[in-house]
Amino acid sequence: MKTGLSTTTLADQVEEKIIEYIKENHLVPGDSLPNEMQFSEMLGTSRNVVREALSRLRMLGLIQSRTKRGIVVTEPPLLNGFKKVLDPNLLSIKTIKEMMGMRIALEIGIAEFLFANITEKKIEELEQIVSRQQAIGINNLSVEDEMIFHTKIYEIAGNDFILQFNRIMHPVFEFSKQNYESYFQPVNEKLNEKGDIIQHTDLLRFIKNSDKEGYQKAMQKHLKPYWEFLYNYD
Amino acid sequence: MKTGLSTTTLADQVEEKIIEYIKENHLVPGDSLPNEMQFSEMLGTSRNVVREALSRLRMLGLIQSRTKRGIVVTEPPLLNGFKKVLDPNLLSIKTIKEMMGMRIALEIGIAEFLFANITEKKIEELEQIVSRQQAIGINNLSVEDEMIFHTKIYEIAGNDFILQFNRIMHPVFEFSKQNYESYFQPVNEKLNEKGDIIQHTDLLRFIKNSDKEGYQKAMQKHLKPYWEFLYNYD
DNA sequence: TTGTTACATTTGTCCTACAAATAGAATTAA
DNA sequence: TTAATTCTATTTGTAGGACAAATGTAACAA
Structure with missing residues (x-):
């Protein structure tokens, strides 16, 4: 042939x-x-x-x-190919926005599992993470700090696939925050002025109160900058 | 070398x-x-x-x-590799459960975008889909019918990536429903007895009423069989 | 039975050769 | 001069042969 x-x-x-x-x-x-x-x-x-x-x-x-x-x-690791392909430099804005949408949907949807699996012990672990971050101060929070909290949430939710998925998507968000800083900056400032910022400590409060709907609304606000970017950039 | x-x-x-x-x-x-x-x-x-x-x-x-x-x-299609690898026969139960979790999280999380983007026109389109399915009767709903409704939801939400992702995952759910029919069968019957089944027509009602929280709760119920499998099988 | 050795098989790597397509240069036609 | 055509050189796609390294298996020895 x-x-x-x-x-x-x-x-x-x-x-x-x-x-x-x-x-x-x-x-x-x-x-x-x-x-x-x-x-x-x-x-x-x-x-x-x-x-x-x-x-x-x-x-x-x-x-x-x-x-x-x-x-x-062999049983394939499902996201091998996805990981190799997800270089922020190669992605179009459309794709970046879609990844942000995916992130928002997952963070809100995962609440179902978070509240189903939450235990006293896990709440304590979350409290430790949050109090450490409170000490640092919201303005000094590194990207890793931000990551640590959310990763813990996924971990509690108990879905390795979603956890892994988010780990892979994370660089895209980092890249975006830097690359489109001129957009995110004023958005964050405006939210700050309105006192409309939701921190990890707020999210934790809803978890402690077993208030799933409240948590989901709060998470929506917490990710507001992404939402704004998704709907309003360009 | x-x-x-x-x-x-x-x-x-x-x-x-x-x-x-x-x-x-x-x-x-x-x-x-x-x-x-x-x-x-x-x-x-x-x-x-x-x-x-x-x-x-x-x-x-x-x-x-x-x-x-x-x-x-070139800008890569992100899910090329994922698609090739997602053969239900090769997946462990753990992975299948994780995919179900992903599905549930996405269907609930996507509601944020669904309710942000919904229009009269889209409602009409959904109504057509649902009324056709009502005519068929719930027990005669094919897997395609089930797919059509949810795909429409994703389409309205406007995130191609999530849409594509679900298309790829879909065969896994089909496979599972058949392969673990002996599990799903009694679960469905029990839900039926309790009259606790949420159909597409119910979901559509929440959309028409602009009741996002109601929709999310209803979707949770609609996907209950998967949830049950996820937490209780084996 | 157990441990060792030798052999045969299979993947990993390298090399050479040629076919097919085609971008770009050279040539011809207008 | 410009436009159309032909040529040529380059580059990918495919084939086939060769050998090294690893290793399961069989033959053999203790």
């Missing part, structure tokens, strides 16, 4: 075929695949092409290869 | 190096990269290895290659 160049390359097709092979044969993590030469013969392409396709699947975590043992299917 | 086998292969390293190259040189979509031979010489590896690495990035959508023109950076 010595075809020329085209929009879809042989590697693309072989990648697709291998994924099909896994699905059709109902292979699950631990099962082994044909080796490179066998695929090469099965699909009528060079070993090179097969290797390119396998290399992609290996990167995604769908398979692992080991000498002599061959290729085995 | 003719080294032996190792946990991290040359292709892994070269992939990393190329990503570094893009970041360090602040390349943005449209900018072009060195060609395969140049990378090969820069990094001291064979063209084969470079091609494997490039093939991965091409799959993610980070770059595009064209004869003679070489390689250019």
Whole structure:
């Protein structure tokens, strides 16, 4: 099969075929695949092409290869590819806004799980985080401090996937705050003047009072700058 | 550089190096990269290895290659990799539960945007969808019908990323409902007995009444079976 | 039975060669 | 001079062969 160049390359097709092979044969993590030469013969392409396709699947975590043992299917870490691709420099404004929307939706929606899982012990841990941050003062809060609180919330909610997802998205928000500082600055100041700023200590109060709706409203306000950016920038 | 086998292969390293190259040189979509031979010489590896690495990035959508023109950076579709990896057969129960949690959080959190963007026209469109489904009867609702309503909600919320994300996750829920039918069946029956089932028509009522909190509570109930599975299965 | 050695298989890497596409230069036509 | 055409050099896509390194397996020894 010595075809020329085209929009879809042989590697693309072989990648697709291998994924099909896994699905059709109902292979699950631990099962082994044909080796490179066998695929090469099965699909009528060079070993090179097969290797390119396998290399992609290996990167995604769908398979692992080991000498002599061959290729085995593995349970993939779902966000491998997402992480590699999420370079703020490469994202359009539209995409950045959508990520902020995702963040807002998740922070509010996760409250369902937060309030279902909350315990005295967790409240204490949150209190420690908050009091440390109160001591620092709101204006001196580093991006890490901001992150620590919210990460703790996700942790309590008990969903590793969402936690991981947020970790990956986080650099985008950091980048945005810096890159669009001239926008965020006045927005924050205006909110400050109106005394409309919700801090972590406020959020914690709602948690202690078991007031889920209150918490969700407060979180909405806490993330107001993002919301403003999303709807009003440009 | 003719080294032996190792946990991290040359292709892994070269992939990393190329990503570094893009970041360090602040390349943005449209900018072009060195060609395969140049990378090969820069990094001291064979063209084969470079091609494997490039093939991965091409799959993610980070770059595009064209004869003679070489390689250019592109804005990647963020969920390319995620989509390829999300085969329900390969997922552990833990992961499936986490996806359900993600779904619940998003459906509730997205209400913020739904109620911010809702218009008369959109309400009408929702009404058409719902009345068609009422005619069919709740017990004859296909999975597509279920999907159509929720997709419309996401569409109104106006976040393409979340919309796409849900499209990708959807097969997991389909798979689960079938695969764990023996669990979902009695749960649904119990909810039915208690008359505690929330249908799309109920959700729409809250939208018409501009009752966001009511909608969120109702959505929580609407997704109750997933919630039950998440917390009580196994 | 257990430990060691040798062998065969499979992945990882390198190299060379050529086909196909095409950007850009050279050439020709208007 | 400008526009259309042809040529050429470059670059990606694909093939196939070679060898190194790792390692499961079988043969062998204690």
